[in-house]
Amino acid sequence: MKTKAIKMATFMGLVLALVFACSPKEDSNDMASLETSEVVAKQQAVVFIAGYDKGAQTYYKDAKKHFEAQNYTIIDDAFSLQEIITWLNKNHNNQDYNEIHIVNKGNSKKGLSLETTIHGERLSQVSLLNCLKEGKLPKLKNVLTEDSKLVFHTSELGKNKTLLQILKQTFTANHQPKVFATPHATIFNGQFQKHFLAKAFYGYYPTAQSPGNVDLSKQFINKYPYEDIHWLDAIRTKEEEEPGKPFAYKFNIPIRWEVVFSDDEDLPSLTDANEIMDWIDDNETYTKLVKDTGIPLEKFRWKAVKVGQKVIFKGKTTAVCVMQPMMQRNNPLSYVRTEFDNQRYYTQL
Known part of the structure; x- marks a missing residue:
């Protein structure tokens, strides 16, 4: 088959408290404390809400509210x-950045919905490598601390260590x-x-052709x-009705x-889904x-x-995602802590 070009579209103020003692014996400790504080004051944390909600979705709005409550600097107009x-x-x-958080939708297979460059491709392993190779991205200046943390709040991205390694090199x-x-x-x-973590399980069916909840x-x-997991109950439950319930x-x-x-001879005649x-x-x-x-x-x-001489192929699937909130093993009524330096629940590179 001879074809020409293919166009495809598939899918965080820091407050310091210094207590100075009157006793002269404390002067050296006070100076050391002051010096340490000056170092801390030169650090900052920022959160990029790198996407926008569509329709009734509230993922980015909810994430922004979560980080605002923790007094992070919020940037919500950078989408690449x-x-x-x-x-x-x-x-x-x-001020060096000790924490950089990026909130963006995506998954381990396709990468992020974040653009590489303005109006550019979605960020994936391939697209990011191409951008770096072609010098399309600006280089980050010397603005990091020795222990700077780059945290991606993207579901299941921790499974893709290759992409995370490329992102690490980029930053x-x-x-x-x-x-x-x-x-x-x-x-x-x-x-x-x-804010909590959950295990995600997926089922699929052709859009508008639901097999029914039992099947x-x-x-x-x-x-x-x-x-x-009682799958039928989980599928029928549209929101978490009690702590930990799928x-x-x-x-x-x-x-x-x-x-x-x-060529006309190569032009296929496709009359139904099977063909x-x-x-x-x-x-x-x-x-x-x-x-x-993966579908x-x-x-x-x-x-x-x-x-x-063109054929437009369209496919659409409906994904059913069952979420099982992750609870502490010794206390099934308490959620696991979303501390990103906990290697049991977060990938760290």
Whole structure:
């Protein structure tokens, strides 16, 4: 098959308290304390709310509220890596960053929804490497402390150590930061805990072709046979009704390809979903694109439309995500602590 260019679209004021004693014996301690405070005063933490909510979604709004309550500096108008690095370079004011937090949606397979450059590609391992190779990103100035922390609040990003390592190199300046991300789902503004982690489990079906909750629960049983979760109850529960109780939500994942064919003879005639799936199976490039999503081909609703020498392929699947809040083993009514330096729940590089 001869094709031309393919266009694809698939998916944190620091307050110091100094107590000075009147006794002359304390003078040396006071000076040491003052010197330490001056060092601390030259550090700062910043949180980038690097995305915006769509429709009824409140993920970024909830995250912003969470970090505002902790008195972090909040930046909510930088939606690309280019803008984040540029902001850090322009606004450090001789204060080194000891913590840089980036809140952004994404996952371990596709990366972040954060753009690499303004209006550029979504941030993934491939797109970031390409940007670095081509020199498209500004270099971070010498604005880090010896123990600077770069924390990504992106669900399941902790599973992708390769991408985290590239991000670590991207943010390396006078010092190399420690990078943190959780391999679990991260949730803000929960019913019983404002910020908590959860295990995420996924089921799929072609959009608008729901098999029903009973059959859907069987899909989860077969896919996760060793999980102690009542899947049918979890699928029916739309929010956390009590601490630790699993709940579910749905969202759609679209795929869209435009393929231009050079010859009329190569132009396929695709009249139904089965023929479209057969065509995809016969084409290694597109089979790989579907496999990279981690979603079976048959879980998408497929359509193909001819426009001259071009065929527009559209696929859409509905994902059912069951969330199981992570609770302390010795106290099942208490959530695990979201301390990003806890290596049991966060990946650290």
